[in-house]
Amino acid sequence: MNTGGPRHGIHDTAPAARWEDAFVSGNGETGVLVVGDPAAERLIVDHHRLVLPNGSRDMAPPAVAGRLDEVRDLVLAGEAEAAQRAFSDGRRLAWTQPFHPGFVIELDRANPAPARDYRRETDFRTGEVGAAWTDVAGGWRSRAFVSRADRVLVYELAGPALDLAVRLSGELPGRPADVGYASAAEAWDPREALLTIRGTYPPGLGAHGFAGVTRLVAVDGPVRAEGDRVVVRGASRLVLLTVLDRGDAPPDEGLLRERLEALPAEYEHLLRRHTALHTPVYERVELDLGVSPADRAQPVGELLAAQGGDPGVSPVLLEAMFHAGRYLLISSTGVLPPRLTGLWLGEWGAAWSGDFTTDANLNLQLAGAGIGALPEAVESLRRLIAGQIEDWRENARAVFGTRGVLAPSRTDGEHGRLFHLDADWPWAMWVAGADWLLFPLLEHWQVTGDDEFLADPLAPWLVEVALFFEDFLTRVDECGSLVLVPSYSPEVGPTGRAGVAAVNATMDIAAARHALSAAVEVCTRLGIEEAAVGRWQAMLKQLPEYAVDARGALAEWAWPGLATPDDHRHVSHLYPVWPLHEITPDGTPELAVAAHRALVLRGDENLSAHGSLHRALCAARLKDADLVEANLGKILGNDMVFRSLMTSHNPGLDVYNADAAHAIPAVVIEALVDSRPGVVELLPALPGRWARGRVRGVRCRNRVTIDELAWDLERSAAHAVLCSDVDVTVSVRCLRAVGPIRRGESLHVEAGEPVRVEFALEADDE
Known part of the structure; x- marks a missing residue:
């Protein structure tokens, strides 16, 4: 085995030709995409809370609880489309407020000479992005990071004689015409200047806008303001410190200035403060696949070219993706969990609003948080849920007239009300969401044994999920089993019939069983809700069993006449396999065989990243190594990795998307170590x-x-x-x-x- 150890970073021999290939840094709140161009550097600055108001912030869930019996009767009668119309309250599909980029820091050199010996790199251990090159004047170096300690973007450029102009710009592709930008510059010291930018949203839809402030400090050489630019002449080094904020009212630029003025403009000092927090988190887990030093030393372009269209997974690329995935997850996690794009975006118009898609994507991105020693990522999910739990309660009351909580299928991070639905997309019928979203928190307790976390907030939330199912489960079939109706398996309906509203979706059965079981376990441990525990134990005995279809596969619905489709991107019916550990080869061998059959039979539809990674996680639980590798190969062998090692949603580098990048470390870990209470495999x-x-x-x-x-x-x-x-x-x-x-x-x-x-x-x- 190679004893040199893995390489914790990537490098390239050319600047990014597109923003998706830019190298990234982030502190879980602010992110930066660094192009690395010696002549015309561009740093795209993002922030987790930058969402464009679109009128959806005040939308409420459908108040349809009074129609519930009618809807249940329609679904049981096979009238799915009519049930969906009745339960949608006639609304049109509305989207969450879309995530958007902030602004660009532009550094344009005057009369730059051709660069030689160019190299840009990302250091996963420190969170730094940098570039180095030479020209006829000598050697140059740029470097940047986003500080966890000081909540500031730090950039430094050093060279023989800096002759350049710096500007903050809002000109990014796709910017809506009704989003305004205004930038300014002022120099109050021979070697210091301040650049500001203000972004304003269309009025009357929500937040006012955002602001960014950059403090420029030239170590030597004068600076001056020319319009909205700062011109630097003859300095050997300059430092830029940047902060930004967003608010319902105009952000207070004075407070942003005060934050910057309180910081020393000393790159190394600020870096030490940052790495004291970042580096220990990153270094908790490491993978070594015995790759040679020569392979590890390849530029990222050669690394990707060597994989090409090979469906087998190159160990050198997989090792790099493992470490990059953990770095990207750490860097995009903090005030909120990762969005569909992590924390980064270089143009307006993010696919699916660049939000938190909760029916699959968010949990897949966090699949390696608990087992990968990243409790900080779990904490970001707890923070998201805590800020929205009252909205979940409102959803349950309005939609089903129940106690407890009902989670939405997506959120922009500002609220959790269930409004993204219409007659074709009946998300009000997806009852598994709260159990699904709370599972990473329960896993955190299993990993850490943190009973304080269990007692508050986790146990009360688990109780509320159980209370929801206690009120929701009122119908029984002819055998006396409880019936989950209406029921929805994301984002698919039974084959051979119209409509997606159904009965006894396997994911919903699994969620109900897990929610009641988890509530019983934690309440018994904590000595609370004693009367409810008895009720929940009785209900567990009445829940329907999973069904195996005529093909020998685990069925997506445990109800007569509802056939599982052969080709779809989601595999929600494998929830009992991953992450629940309810169906296992050793504990439930016959169901495990059926689940494996279902996994093999399910087509890939459009080879979406989340589908392949979800399949890979299930394959690991079912101990099919070949299927694990095949699904990883669908990502790594289908041109779905940018030169930043961020991934795309579709083959052909289509749609910048963090699903695969963040989930690959979890797949690798699950293939190497499976664990549950009492067992290590x-x-x-x-x-x-x-x-x-x-x-x-x-x-x-x-x-x-x-x-x-x-x-x-x-x-x-x-x-x-x-x-x-x-x-x-x-x-x-x-x-x-x-x-x-x-x-x-x-x-x-x-x-x-x-x-x-x-x-x-x-x-x-x-």
């Missing part, structure tokens, strides 16, 4: 091309941390080092192993005492 779905490697820092859902897991298929050897912060006993097993560990061995891990497990692996058949 090693190498459950290891593809043959990952012939040797090492992963460290993986968190298990039972308080165990995998300090190290190493394997070598050629030598048929592996070992693992387990530790915990509490005494814990787990069953450790590896189905690829020879000996007792194949079936599972009980292992006691004492707090603070690492335990090493060595085992032989079966030789490959080939």
